[in-house]
Amino acid sequence: MNRILRYLRNSRAELRRVTWPTRSEVLQSTEATLVFVLLTALFLLIADTTLGNLIGLIT
Amino acid sequence: MFILFWTVFVVFILVSVSLTGIILMQEPKESGLGEGLGGGGGMQDFSSVRGTAGGLHRLTIWLGIIWGLLALALAVIPRA
Amino acid sequence: MLAAFRNALLIPDLRAKLIVTIGLLAIYRLMVFIPTPGVDINALRSGAFGQSDIFGLLNFISGGNFEVFSIAALGVIPYITASIIIQLLTSVYPPLEKLSKEGEEGRRKITQYTRLSATALGAIQSLFLAIALLGPSALRIGWSNGPFFWFTVLVTQVAGITLVMWLGEKITEFGIGNGISLIIYAGIVAAYPSAIGQQFALIGSGEGNIFGLIIFIVLLIFAIAGMVLVQQAERRIPVQYARKVVGRKVMGGQTTYIPLRLNAAGVIPIIFAVSVIILPSTFIGAFPDVLWIQRLGAWFNPSVWQGLLTSTILIMLFTYFYTQISFDPRRISENLREYGGFVPGVRPGQPTTEHLTKITVRITFWGALFLGLVNALPQIFGWITNTGQLPFAFSGTGLLIVVGVALDTLKQLESQLTMRHYEGFVSKGRIRGRGRRF
Numbered sequence: 001m002n003r004i005l006r007y008l009r010n011s012r013a014e015l016r017r018v019t020w021p022t023r024s025e026v027l028q029s030t031e032a033t034l035v036f037v038l039l040t041a042l043f044l045l046i047a048d049t050t051l052g053n054l055i056g057l058i059t
Numbered sequence: 060m061f062i063l064f065w066t067v068f069v070v071f072i073l074v075s076v077s078l079t080g081i082i083l084m085q086e087p088k089e090s091g092l093g094e095g096l097g098g099g100g101g102m103q104d105f106s107s108v109r110g111t112a113g114g115l116h117r118l119t120i121w122l123g124i125i126w127g128l129l130a131l132a133l134a135v136i137p138r139a
Numbered sequence: 140m141l142a143a144f145r146n147a148l149l150i151p152d153l154r155a156k157l158i159v160t161i162g163l164l165a166i167y168r169l170m171v172f173i174p175t176p177g178v179d180i181n182a183l184r185s186g187a188f189g190q191s192d193i194f195g196l197l198n199f200i201s202g203g204n205f206e207v208f209s210i211a212a213l214g215v216i217p218y219i220t221a222s223i224i225i226q227l228l229t230s231v232y233p234p235l236e237k238l239s240k241e242g243e244e245g246r247r248k249i250t251q252y253t254r255l256s257a258t259a260l261g262a263i264q265s266l267f268l269a270i271a272l273l274g275p276s277a278l279r280i281g282w283s284n285g286p287f288f289w290f291t292v293l294v295t296q297v298a299g300i301t302l303v304m305w306l307g308e309k310i311t312e313f314g315i316g317n318g319i320s321l322i323i324y325a326g327i328v329a330a331y332p333s334a335i336g337q338q339f340a341l342i343g344s345g346e347g348n349i350f351g352l353i354i355f356i357v358l359l360i361f362a363i364a365g366m367v368l369v370q371q372a373e374r375r376i377p378v379q380y381a382r383k384v385v386g387r388k389v390m391g392g393q394t395t396y397i398p399l400r401l402n403a404a405g406v407i408p409i410i411f412a413v414s415v416i417i418l419p420s421t422f423i424g425a426f427p428d429v430l431w432i433q434r435l436g437a438w439f440n441p442s443v444w445q446g447l448l449t450s451t452i453l454i455m456l457f458t459y460f461y462t463q464i465s466f467d468p469r470r471i472s473e474n475l476r477e478y479g480g481f482v483p484g485v486r487p488g489q490p491t492t493e494h495l496t497k498i499t500v501r502i503t504f505w506g507a508l509f510l511g512l513v514n515a516l517p518q519i520f521g522w523i524t525n526t527g528q529l530p531f532a533f534s535g536t537g538l539l540i541v542v543g544v545a546l547d548t549l550k551q552l553e554s555q556l557t558m559r560h561y562e563g564f565v566s567k568g569r570i571r572g573r574g575r576r577f
Contacts, residue, residue: 011501014374018401018502021371029367030360032564033545035144037328037359040545043161044329047168055172058135071176072291075298082301083254086247087308123302127169130210130295133176138281 064136071129078122085115143556143564153315153555160314163306164325170211170303175295177282178208208277210299212268215322217261218253218304219414224260225253230464258301265296267422315555316548320406324544330532350524355517355533362513362538363545369509370405370546373398374502376495381479395480399499402506403466406543408457409510413536415457416441416450441518441534450536451515455507462503468495513539 021029148154174180229235229249238245269292282288303322310318338352375396382392416439423436440446472491481487485494514535553564 007501007504011504014498014501015505018372018374021368025371026364026367028564029371029546029549030364032143032549033363033367033542034360036545036549037541039144040325041328041331044164044168044325045332047165048171048329048332051165051169051172055131055169058131068176072294075294078298079258079301082305083258085305087250087254088312119305123166123305126298126302127173127210130173130176134174134180138177138279 064133064138067129067132067136071126071133074122074126074129078119078126081115081119081122085119143553146556147552150556150559153552153559156313156315156555160310160316160321163310163314163318164321167211167303167306167322167325168329170299171209173210175208175210175212175299176291177278177288179277179279180208208268210295211303213261213264213296213300214303214326215307215319216414216417217264217300218257218307218319219323219410220418221253221257221260223411223414225249225256226464254301254304257304258297261300262293262297265300266293269293269296316544316551320410320540320544321548323410324541327532327537327541334532351521351533354520354524358517358520358535359538359542362535363542365509365513366539366542366546369401369506372401374401374498375399376482376498378475378480379483381481383479397471397495399495399502400466400506401502402458402462402510403499403503404458404461404506405465405547406540407465408461409454409514409536409539409543411461412450412453412457413540415453416446441536447515447518451511454514454536454539455511458507458510459500459503462499462506466499468492468499471495510539 147157225235229239235249239249266289269289278284278288304319307318307322310316310321312318314321335352342349342352373396375398377394377396379394380392382389419439420436423432423439426432437443438445438449441450469492472488472495475481475491476487482491482494485491517533517535517538549564556564
């Protein structure tokens with residue numbers, strides 16, 4: 001059991017030595033990801049509706 | 060109607076099996092889902108599609124299209 | 140930042156890669172609308188499958204086309220499951236392990252084994268689903284739920300699985316990002332519009348409340364920001380290069396660092412964890428009335444707490460396991476020694492390897508914990524505010540896969556941009572992340 005505690009303590013120590021990205025980097029990456037997800041969602045919506053109706057006409 | 064259905068059906072089965080076979084014969088250049096067994100970094104090899112693989116590649120495209128159309132046809136042609 | 144997207148479209152060969160990716164994904168989506176011969180799509184759409192959660196889960200991962208049992212019903216599930224099994228075997232079963240060490244030729248054989256086992260696994264899964272789950276009402280007139288129909292399903296699904304795998308490989312080869320994970324990504328994101336529409340309909344009819352949607356959007360943004368933070372955080376291990384005199388020039392002597400990551404494994408462990416949960420579900424779903432199976436099933440059904448616990452634990456375990464596979468401290472310490480570099484205070488060679496491993500294992504804890512939380516929180520929030528059953532598209536696992544794949548693909552797009560010395564997505568820095576694993 002104390003092996004786990006030791007591991008957790010060491011992990012916490014390592015966490016303190018981690019270099020975190022700057023705020024602006026995080027914000028910009030988040031923005032980029034959101035735009036990416038929205039763009040792909042839009043593309044998939046268009047693809048699904050057109051293809052769906054197209055095939056729907058036949059079947 | 061009966062004959063039409065069965066001819067399309069038989070062709071569809073043949074195309075399905077050959078499509079499966081052809082794809083399994085081809086080898087992907089990049090390791091699939093990031094095998095991660097110490098794979099190299101992002102070296103992009105731009106070697107064009109090699110001879111026979113090119114042929115298989117094109118054949119797969121054509122068989123894929125035919126396969127899709129046949130499946131669609133089967134969805135429309137009544138069986139009875 | 141938006142300029143980066145625009146630039147990506149301006150560069151000819153990058154634009155070609157994007158078009159190829161979009162085109163191949165569109166073809167995959169086309170397959171979703173073509174039914175397996177003999178299956179009556181309209182009957183299926185009206186729920187001939189029954190509404191138990193297991194179909195919701197299968198539907199979620201196979202991108203909404205499981206419901207209609209299309210020619211791509213199983214999508215990439217068999218391929219992922221096969222990849223997991225082969226990789227687990229490789230690190231356990233000596234002959235496979237030896238093969239994997241034989242460089243390119245060995246790896247080529249392993250990939251071929253994965254593809255073959257994916258097809259075989261897909262055949263079994265499709266047969267099982269056809270026999271157990273498709274009720275007579277789902278079949279077209281003239282078709283009966285007998286061996287002939289099962290044969291048709293088998294042949295169609297096997298061809299479908301291999302074609303989807305091929306599409307994935309071509310996306311990886313000629314497009315941007317990893318084809319297989321992009322196909323899963325597309326399946327989940329494609330379900331967003333209809334899931335959101337459904338939520339609005341619920342709200343309209345007074346049943347649902349706007350809460351569910353707001354929570355999801357807030358969680359989506361937090362998940363993205365959190366995963367960006369986790370992926371870009373670095374535990375920098377200082378590295379000193381010994382000073383060398385080459386001819387008249389003095390070489391080396393500069394200090395750099397090795398960036399260790401909180402989650403070196405990226406999105407693969409999440410995809411694997413979900414696939415492991417799906418595997419039993421395909422079989423459990425077939426025994427609705429057998430009590431003990433259903434109780435066992437609860438542990439694989441993420442919409443109840445048991446299943447959520449399993450998926451969270453699996454994601455954390457896979458993160459550890461996969462970091463250990465994809466991040467090789469031994470190779471790094473050997474490279475260091477080759478170039479005369481060393482970690483101050485640590486002897487080169489084996490001690491350096493141990494040092495790197497120890498730190499990696501410790502910081503991976505935080506990566507794994509974070510992923511586990513993102514996986515569990517949406518469902519927990521859903522329970523707290525009892526916005527009822529969270530559609531799978533909005534589940535934590537879906538969030539992890541969508542954001543994980545988005546980040547990986549963006550990072551690749553960015554490295555392509557910077558390779559052609561254009562501005563990346565983050566003005567000063569870069570979306571730092573793992574090496575291009577995908």
